[in-house]
Amino acid sequence: EAGRGPLAGPVVAAAVVLPEGPPPIGLDDSKKLSPRRREELARCIRSVGRWAIAEASVEEIDRLNILQAAMLAMRRAVDALGMPGADVLVDGDRLPEGLRGQAVVKGDSTYACIAAASILAKVHRDRLMLRLAEEHPGYGFERHFGYPTPDHLEALRRLGPSPIHRRSFAPCRDALDRASATR
Template structure:
């Protein structure tokens, strides 16, 4: 059987169909042309991917859903980025999502492409109940150590939401405050709130390091984001440290300045 539509027409119409019971889909499904069958296979594959992402999203809501049922309304997911680099701040984010927030594909920022992170960042900023970002500088990292500086950045992110948070979900960390909290190992892959905060923190820090790269082009910060790559170490040996940006307490930097 051959339908009255061209393959391109079928491809275009299928973009707007989401139901296998749609009369048009049923009609073209019986079209025996190889090109049409290929288009239908692609449609089915896309639908399956969408189903998988939807299931993943709702699976990652289980902690939030449990807390919402207990009466908590402002659940802050907290995560950080930048503990390992030799330069730049550690940046944390706290994100509070509403029960109707829906963003299939949201997960640990490290698993997302740059384009996806940027897109999700905009969606989260627009639709979250509240978003807070906190920073601890290289100088604070040197003063307190990276672990304590990370907690400092997280606490600032929580405060910068300007919301009375009543529960915290954190990525493998505990904070010394009075807010009830649950640390989750690999939380950015288990909780949508933590995943959202990981995206905000990652994109915020990437923007910071990209701007730093424009200011100090010889270091290539926009490429390595301050991590100890061979190019970064070569630039460090050649040009020395960037004051207030390089972490003097970190061994590769300390070795150069000593």
Template sequence: MLTIKEIKELLTHSPQSELIKTLESDERKGVKKLLKTYYTKIEKDKAKAESYRRMQHYERIALKKGYQLIAGTDEAGRGPLAGPVVAAAVILPDEYYLPGLNDSKKLSESQRESFYTDIMRSADVGVGIIHAKEIDQLNILNASKKAMIKAISELKQEPEFILADAVTLNIQIPQESIIKGDAKSVSIAAASVIAKVTRDRLMKEAGAKYPGYGFERNAGYGTKDHVAALNRLGPTGEHRRSFEPVKSMVKQ
């Protein structure tokens, strides 16, 4: 008879159906617990696969129209008081599968980091960064669009079709704007992960350069501690002068 340890090991490596049938008749509590965990994982994997299939909807439509190189683009950092807005553009390879991929805001930091590594290794990725001074000159919407266009230009391949999260870009490439696209398109979701991780890393660097504001924790968003530091220390080179309350502080 197999030990609990042996069964646990077998269940982690796509066990044969004959083994599962045998284990279902095993009355040991430890075996029943392992089977419950196994079935729960199977259901979660199925749910992830179905979610991924649904999120390929817009890519499938574009493929049916004859487009092959389809890039998703998204940005991170529209709302913060400090730091750049960062955009990414991603062309995923054919048959690419990354279960659990979703809007970066719905993922944990460890999940984002893991997905970031996989996407960077497997896909064609471009990144565009617009810093605070230029955000003040352009306004945040135009800065976000410029970052996306820059990210698209950084791709190794020229995309034939663009899937963009909630914006229409002034470029000569066919495109579709998708509201909440980072939760509806795998390409946009991949771009959201790249943009978010890239920006978070930049803000950690800013936190080291400008201690006291907590950029490494708040990513430049207007948290209570961040605003308190602003009142105490004043704005830095990372702060957006066109955003309140920074705008009022600069006028004083």
């Protein structure tokens, strides 16, 4: 999945089934790859594998909490593959409820299919945040993709939260509290 740490935007998960044989060269944890390399690998993964991408919205994150929303996005991605009952490998220490398989800590460094899913999720979320940056100017989403950088926190203080900010996250909640206190 991608997007558990940001203050804004959905959390995104991907599920990938790669064909037998050697995986695409260069698969690795998406965070270790340059944006350009992630884009190249994403094209390759989409052309050789079976894949699905799903999201959990900001509203779902605020209602459920980020962990449960990430699990929901993962479940949606696996369901979208259309392979009911298949064993899955999930990056992390928890398997989403209702799925059969194994959770693997640092799985994107161990399993090609997890690395591939990580790349697709990251590329999808980054593209989405670039579009959202145009819809919500002034926050700098095109630079930090919603992560809590000093620039983002300053924009949040100055502008208040946008509709895509996660109100359950402390910096966004604090900005809302400040805005209502000044009214």
